[in-house]
Amino acid sequence: MIRKCLFPVAGYGTRFLPATKSMPKEMLPIVNRPLVQYGVEEAMDAGLHEIGFVTGRGKRAIEDHFDTNYELEHQISGTSKEEYLQSIRHVIENGSFSFTRQREMKGLGHAILTGERLIGYEPCGVILADDFCIGEGGKGVMAQLVEIYRRTGKSVVAIEEVPDEDVSKFGVIAGEEIEPGLYQVNDMVEKPAKEDAPSNMAIIGRYVLTPDIFNILRYTKPGKGGEIQITDALLEQARRGDVLAYKFKGKRFDCGSVDGYVQATNYVYENFYCKDNDQVTHV
Numbered sequence: 001m002i003r004k005c006l007f008p009v010a011g012y013g014t015r016f017l018p019a020t021k022s023m024p025k026e027m028l029p030i031v032n033r034p035l036v037q038y039g040v041e042e043a044m045d046a047g048l049h050e051i052g053f054v055t056g057r058g059k060r061a062i063e064d065h066f067d068t069n070y071e072l073e074h075q076i077s078g079t080s081k082e083e084y085l086q087s088i089r090h091v092i093e094n095g096s097f098s099f100t101r102q103r104e105m106k107g108l109g110h111a112i113l114t115g116e117r118l119i120g121y122e123p124c125g126v127i128l129a130d131d132f133c134i135g136e137g138g139k140g141v142m143a144q145l146v147e148i149y150r151r152t153g154k155s156v157v158a159i160e161e162v163p164d165e166d167v168s169k170f171g172v173i174a175g176e177e178i179e180p181g182l183y184q185v186n187d188m189v190e191k192p193a194k195e196d197a198p199s200n201m202a203i204i205g206r207y208v209l210t211p212d213i214f215n216i217l218r219y220t221k222p223g224k225g226g227e228i229q230i231t232d233a234l235l236e237q238a239r240r241g242d243v244l245a246y247k248f249k250g251k252r253f254d255c256g257s258v259d260g261y262v263q264a265t266n267y268v269y270e271n272f273y274c275k276d277n278d279q280v281t282h283v
């Protein structure tokens with residue numbers, strides 16, 4: 001049974017300064033919903049309703065977003081503006097939201113290990129909200145991974161082919177295709193140089209992790225950039241044959257970069273924005 005999803009949201013978002021000086025980068029809007037809300041909706045569509053956030057200093061706006069704002073509710077109650085709150089109300093009513101703080105930035109692996117207290121000894125999804133994903137045919141990327149996890153009981157990472165010159169921005173896998181689009185992973189490298197990359201199949205910010213990952217992370221040494229890398233911990237599982245990689249069906253935008261963010265905004269505006277009620281329909 002998988003029911004929890006972790007959101008590491010402690011990072012700074014320096015590429016969006018000054019906008020992110022006092023506002024979390026995960027609260028940047030794609031049209032009129034914040035990035036993190038799309039991520040939470042994707043988790044819930046996959047059946048993961050217990051949401052855990054690993055936050056940091058300056059991230060309190062995320063907590064407030066997933067809570068009732070009584071003053072605002074009171075102000076707009078009974079007016080036509082009430083429907084603007086419909087999507088977030090639905091999320092709040094259907095989920096539970098827990099928070100813990102990462103005090104030091106020691107990498108994604110460290111952030112996930114910090115989230116252990118919210119997850120316990122259970123499998124969980126992990127979503128990096130600034131990788132904004134739109135699943136094909138309305139099926140979100142996390143739902144695609146969860147389906148594979150349910151079938152196999154293994155950790156699953158979402159992958160996408162990227163141009164050779166971009167491999168150094170990602171964790172990269174190598175593996176054997178066991179079903180169309182599904183790979184048994186036998187190697188993983190965090191942000192390799194182009195000439196050292198085992199393939200051009202890049203990990204994107206969607207994972208399903210089996211619970212033993214926490215024990216592995218506890219003794220995973222700092223890797224690339226001096227940080228504790230989830231890629232290194234997953235390699236440990238992969239050596240036992242316990243990691244799958246799935247070429248997800250859909251689109252991904254790197255909303256950690258200005259280019260990706262603007263492209264995502266245009267795409268959502270053109271495809272999902274309804275001018276009649278100023279709202280984005282469910283992506």
Ligand code: G1P
Binds near residue numbers: 128190
């Ligand atoms: C992290 C992971 C990397 C993965 C990427 C996906 O890197 O460490 O393996 O490919 O997310 O977005 P970051 O972008 O946080 O540096």
